[in-house]
Amino acid sequence: MTVLPRSPLRLFGFSVIFLPVCLTLTLALSGCATINRTMEVFGLADADRGPQTPEFMAMDGLEELNRGNYRKALTIFQELKERYPFSAVGPLAELKAADATFYLRRYQEAHALYQSFANNHPTNEAIPYVLFQMGMSHYNQIDTVDRNPAHAINAVAAFSRLTLAFPDSPYDLEARARILAARDFLARHEMFVATFFIKTKELPQAERRLDYLLTTYPESSIAPRATELLAAIQAGNPPTRTWRDWLPNLALDSWRGFFDALSPAPGGISGVDPTN
Secondary structure, eight states: OOOSOOOGGGGSOTTTSOOOGGGGTTSOOOHHHHHHHHHHHTTOTTSOOOTTSHHHHHHHHHHHHHTTOHHHHHHHHHHHHHHOTTSTTHHHHHHHHHHHHHHTTOHHHHHHHHHHHHHHOTTOTTHHHHHHHHHHHHHTTOOBTTSOOHHHHHHHHHHHHHHHHOTTSTTHHHHHHHHHHHHHHHHHHHHHHHHHHHHTTOHHHHHHHHHHHHHHOTTSTTHHHHHHHHHHHHTTOOOSTTGGGGOOOOBOOOTHHHHHHHOSSTTSGGGOOTTO
């Protein structure tokens, strides 16, 4: 069994788009059969797989990726791209190099590789997956609400691009759930900044941040407390010694709760357990 991280909606659509080997966790296939299926999807089932051929290198790289040997897989796919830049397995090598980099948690590099794939192959069937992974490359770098929220903002933008362009993709629901989680995080960032201004007695700035929070993120979990705090400021009764009581949770909340709220069926789409 592969050791790649699992995500509910990434278990879908293997026969539809060029997904990583990790998407076949629910398929009753052996490791060898899984790799053969990947080659079939790329139209390489009948290709020469003798030693040193591009197809052989691709098979080798997929095997290493499937085993969780991401560094070795990345080396193979990079070499494949360099030695056979115009081969039939070129797109596969590009995508899998991005995947290996992503699973090494080198998210900025992975994002650049996914972006390069999207630029080089704009009509490729893998584009919905690539857009999802670009969003994840930002999402996985989200820190805490007292830090720079740029990655949360960029994650929302990337996932929104996916849901707008491919609303019927198997990644749509998870992307929308992660958008909601990131937006909730951004709302709590605004709440944190507002409490900072209250602490420093800069009440007009605090009021502006709270007003922005309620206008931009009205659905957020912190909105009721923000409404209460804004009313207190406007009534001339801002918190003083108790301002710490208004501090929000600093961490990014799990997207799974948002997934459950969006899912049309108990336990996730088509009965898939979203805790996988």
